[in-house]
Amino acid sequence: MTQGTRSLHEDFFRTFYRLVYLAKIHQDNNQLIVECLDDFMQVMRRLFLDDDQIKIQISHGSIYLQDEKLPYRRELESLINNLHQYFEKRNLQGLRFSTVIQDAPVEEILAFSRTLNNTEQEEVPLNWLVEQFENLGLVWAEVVYEEDTPSTEQIPETDPQDQVQKRKEKARQCYFYALDSIKEVAEKISSAKKAGVRKPLRVIQNIANLVLEDEPIVLGLSTIRDFDDYTFTHSINVAILSICLGHRAGLSRESLPRLGMCGLFHDLGKVNISVDILKKPGELNKREHEEIEKHPLYSVIQIIKLQAAHDLKAKILLPPFEHHLKYDLSGYPKTTRKKPLSFFGRILNITDVFDAITSPRVYRHLSFSPDQALGWMLGRAGTDFDPVLLKVFINMLGIYPIGSLLELDTGELALVMDNGEKLDGTRPIIVLLTADGQNGYKKIGEADLAERDAQSGAFRRNIVKSLHPSTFGIQPAEFLC
Amino acid sequence: MVQGRTKESIASFAEGQTAKELQAVKALVSSFVIAAKNYAIYPENHVTCQNTLQTVMSRLDIFLKNYGDLKIDVEKDRLLFEGATVHQDDPERERLAFPLFRDGIQWLEFQEGLELREISGFLKILNQYGRLYEEAEGDLVTALWESDFPHLRYAATDVLWKAGTVKDFSAFKVTEDEQQATFDDEAEQAELHDTAKEVVDDDQQAEAHRPGDPSTGADIILSTMDRTIWQLTQEELRELEELVAEEESQSRTDDMFDLWTVILQTRNTPEEYETILEFIKEEFKNTLAQGEFRIALDFLESLQKTYQSDKIEKSWARPMLGRFLIDIFDVQVLGVFQQILPTLDKLHIDRIKVFRRLAHHFPPAAITALAPILLEKLSAPAERQLMEIIGSLALKDIHPLKQLLDRPEEALVKKLVYILGHIKGEKTKLILLKMTRHTSGLVRLEALKALTRRDAKMIKELFPLINDPILAIRRLMWKYLEQHKNDEIGNLILSYLEQKKIRRKDDQQILNCYKILGRCSSRSTIPFLRESLLSQGWDFSSNRSLRRQGAVVALLELHTEEAEEILKKASKSLFPSVRSAYQKALKDHR
Structure with missing residues (x-):
């Protein structure tokens, strides 16, 4: 040819x-x-x-x-x-x-x-x-x-299913490599050593590749929650969600790693904040509040200190600085600016909140389920969040985002593995779960909620409500990726 | 990965590939090695680089046409084609295979349609990341990813991570106490129902610190909402396209400076503060390089406000910031104006004005960086502003400008002398006087212009210029001397004419000197003029006639009885040459 x-x-x-x-x-x-x-x-x-x-x-x-x-x-x-x-x-x-x-x-x-x-x-x-x-x-x-x-x-020798499995394996590797990279950077910063960005950049480029190849798998990864290493998994999730959202919004391939790096490093400043404050179960006092509100500024300082070209650092500073500034410019850090948030800042603002409020924390043991979170965020479109980008985000995740835990009218428990397009996304493809008898759950199969009973024509399964996976100790990625 | 040539592979190679093909690959790789070496030694546009690049390109072109895509496998110290070694690294020299191997590249594939820019780009990447330093900011793989060459494929392993990094997702702990809920647990469900409220109420931590009405929490579930709410309208899609285009095409420097103002008021250590300031300086430089003078000015002014305010918590920070406000305009930073100022013309008057305002903050030492820009092709408004800026800086401290006067560029020195001419003071006067002895006629003229505009007290010092080889300088001197007729000038001219050292073959020089003499002198010059006009001594020089004419002019200017008597004598002289000179001078004078 x-x-x-x-x-x-x-x-x-x-x-x-x-x-x-x-x-x-x-x-x-x-x-x-x-x-x-x-x-x-x-x-x-x-x-x-x-x-x-x-x-x-x-x-x-x-x-x-x-x-x-x-x-x-x-x-x-x-x-x-x-x-x-x-x-x-x-x-x-x-x-x-x-x-x-x-x-x-x-x-x-x-x-x-x-x-x-x-x-x-x-x-x-x-x-x-x-x-x-x-x-x-x-x-x-x-x-x-x-x-x-x-x-x-x-006919190619590779089975499409094999390809999917390979991509899943690649995605899994990516997540752990990202975790390793961000931990390494944070550790080096904590011990006042110079930290390069070779590994983070490489892993973010790999994630961008995965997003271009198979977005649902990557979105499945973003459901990972880790109570102990929350800041790290949160940073990776924000990076993933941001790359996906940026891609959906129409950003070029070249821009995606920059956005991903912003996500990965947006909370880097938390290394400056005492663990006692970060993990304090009770209410924070005024001083502690003030301190925690400085973390976007600390993130900027830590990014500046990274061993990287000036140009690269300059391009990934602003969004971490802005990630707690709302669309209407309220929030923190307080600035005198009148210009709207940067595009990446708005993306981070959405992905950061979504991941945060769907994650259980030491001071908040329950959290939103993904669809609850999106509903809550939609109520704040135009004030807290860029309304257009939020719409893109919702369209991307669907009514029942990948990783949502569903209670079905059959009494079954299921995880959304692909929100699909059937019936406006109200009938996703699911992974059916059952208790494994060891305080956990196991996968018993996959099903399509759009499937109907041959005789009655009625849907075989219907959603009763969505639940939060962490409430059941479920790590959706374990079953999805 | 192919490990080497086994018996089977050799046989296969013999069947499927010709020795010619292998030779072609070897030749190609060898030219590639040479090209890579040249890229490490010479600049990319150097003829040596360009030649070797062309060699690689033509060999690749031929190969791809004859045999199709070329896939090269990478091992630690060698490159392979179909299992055969086509390159072996020499540890004593620059290595090609090892850097690729080090970064995890398993194979490279050059595909049909490969362009020269792709090969050149690849060579540049090899050069940039051939040697990797500790805590690098990228490597061959990240650079190849960014370059995204359409006809150069590669595969890379995750060589940066140790085995065992990848674990099972079950390693993550979902909740604090590994809480497990049963589906029928009603209490748990009730608790879940209140999740939204909890998130809003309990979220004292910053990352979810989003005040709002708790009642608007979990009750709004996406699945229960009207789907059209999140459908994107055509207008929104366009808005999104514009936002993306803007993000990908513009820098947001102004917002960055807003950030700096806040950052500098944040708690830091002196070391961090220093690092931040260094970073800001670089950003400031980039802003100037983009011609964003307004942003740079606003930032500078806000920084100065911060410096003067009580917002700086730490005592050590103030002197650091003070020093920074001076250092921010070092030669390196100001050097960027060399590129940007020539691009500003009369359409950019506003920007030029902002540049002027920005320049108020420059230290006098900035002259060293700014002055050479005068050699660039500048628009009239830009050049005028730049000259005024240099002048105002020199007013604060003349030394940087003075030092530049030794530069070899005539055009630059001339412009600096012009600027100097507009600065009052004894110091500049002396410098200008020195410049009247400059080897360049243009510089001398400029200095003379500047000095003659000032006062008349430098006649003696400037008088040697009456004999300058440059006509424009002599003319200026004649004009200057005519304006300031006095005895001193008369004496100087008299002495000059008496010495007969007028070497120039310039008729006007002699006539003008006599004319000035006539205007300035008194009776004391009469003998000299009489001698010049009437004498019949043995002077056969070519300017004898001119001197007579000059004497006539001088005598006419004197308007004394004695002078008229001499002129009368000349008009009736027995010597034709005297009469003729008289007649001619009289005619010209009238």
Whole structure:
């Protein structure tokens, strides 16, 4: 495959996925949709110069266009994963477009996109989709079945499940490496030694890679809670959530590590604060309060002292300084500024609070469940939190964020492993848990809450309410990653 | 990873790959080693670097076209291609394989479409991180990640972490007492129901110190809310795009300085304070380099307020801050103006004005850094402001400017003399006088201009310039002497003319000197003028006629009976040369 063809194929998949994605959230007359459709059709026309049909196929973990496998590139990982998930959720092997699409009206192509999106909610998606194509008179689109899949020569050896397992393993490693790195930096600072950022930077870059490859796995990691090393796990969780939120907000790959470093080091200043204050179970007095409120400033000082290039440090100072300043500029440290918080500061502000209020602490033994936390935060949009970024955050985590513990009407206990898109995210995919008889829980299987009883047509399982995993001593990541 | 060449692999290699291919890889790697070495010695744009880079590129191009993507495996001290060693590190020389191995790189793959900038970028990374120092800020892997070369793939192991770092998630303790709840525990559920209230009420710790109405806590659960609340509108999506674009394109220096003001009032140790100040200085420099003079000025003024206020808790901090306020404008910091000032033109008048205000805070020593900027191509407003700034700094202390007058750049010294000319005082007068003896005519002229603007008490000192080889200087001298006609000038001119040391072949020089003599002199010059006009001695010099004409002009200027009598004599002289000179001078004079 030539460089030009490779690039054209990539463009096709990019515009195709963007089109169906935008069709989920926008009306037909939306400017973004109009522009995207235009791009999509342009790519289509270029492809039709050489062929009289365009065929997309997903097979054995690979994506094909015109029977040519889409070559792996790091930057494409996110797109490839998204496309995989998209087709998988619709039980769809592929699609074929004829040249007639070039003359199809805009409304027809958008109807096709919406139909494709809606397929996910159907019991027998393929049949429904074929039927819809007929009903809508979409003569230029047809479904590709299993027998049409590319020759076995092109089938990769790696099983998609293996890939998922590998990514999970990688994610697990990343978390512990991050923990090791942040602990090492903190220890060096505490003992007045110079601390470099080679390890933290490397681990944050790895996390950014994972986010681009498989966001749900990384979000699963952010559910880790450690009572003893709260500050460290909290810092990593904030880094992870920030990278995910930044990515969702549209930040470039290059910006993600900077944001991650801000998250990782935002509480570095806590090394300056006495453990007695940090872990005081009772109420803090005024002096202790004042001291703890200085930790963003101390974080800045500690970052300055890191052994790193001036430019890098300068780029990661402001958000840690701002992370306790609210959207309306109240909060602390007190400043005379009138300009709004930095973009990264606003991200940190959201992710820091979310992780903090969903974590049990020595002075607060119960905490919000993730959906409670989001509801609570939504009530403070525009005052405490940037309302737009908070919406992105909620859309990212879903109604029942990954790691949420659910009580089901069947009496079962379940953890959300993928909030999916089915029925607006109200019916996530779950991991079923049961007591292991040793004061713990074990996984007994996975289930889709969108699954219905074949006879009655009713949902097999329904959510009664969400609970906090820590209340049950459950570490969601143990079952998810 | 391929460990080496086994019998099987050799056989496989013989079957699948040609010896030619291996040779090509070896040649390629060898040119790469040379290029890497050159990058370590010469600047990137040096011809040697560029040549070796081209060699690597052309060899890679050929290889990729002939054989497809090139994957090189990395071992501790060697590089391998398909199991065959294609490079072995020499411990005595710069090593190529080891730094890659050290940072955990397992293999590198150069893919079709590879561009020159990617190879060059990779060589630069190798050069930067070839040797790693303790507590480094990055390594080859982090740099490759950042560079994200589209046609250069690699795989890296987690070499920085010891085995055993990765544990099981169960190692984390979820709660203090490993609390386990049973699902039917009603008390626990009731407690959970109050979670929101507890979070808001009990969160005395800073990280969740978010006051609010407890009643708005857990009752608002996301799943019970209207989903449209968190749907992003088109306007919000655009807003988000703008925020991202802004974040990725701009620095937030102004906010940073807000941060510094707060930080400097925070409790620190002297060492920390020093570190912070050093950091701020660097930031300040970067701000100036970006042309953000307003931000720099605001910060400086707020810093000075802090210094003058009682907000500094520690006694040791005040002198440190005081010293910092002087040091912040060292040569290195001020050097950034060299890049930024030439970019300011009349469209940036406001910024130039802020620069002027900023300059009020410069110490006189700043002249050393600022003056060379005058050699740059500056817009008129920028140059004027810069000159005024240098002048006002020199007013406080003339020494830095004085020292710069020894610089070899004529254009710079000329401008500095111009500035000096606008500074009153005996000191500057003496310096300017010294500059009238400068080897550069332009500098001498500038100094003369400056001095002649001042007063008339330097006639004797300046008089030698009457004989300066530069016409403009002589002209200025004529004008100057004419303006200040007095006996002293008369005597000086007389002496000058008597010595007949007018070496210049300049008719006007002689005529003007006589003219000035006529204006300044008294009766005492009559004998000299008579001699000049009427004498018929053995003087065959080329300017004899001119001297006669000059004498006529001088006598005409004298307006005395005696002078008129001599002129009468000349008009009736038996000698044609005298009469002719008289006629010509008279005609010109009229």
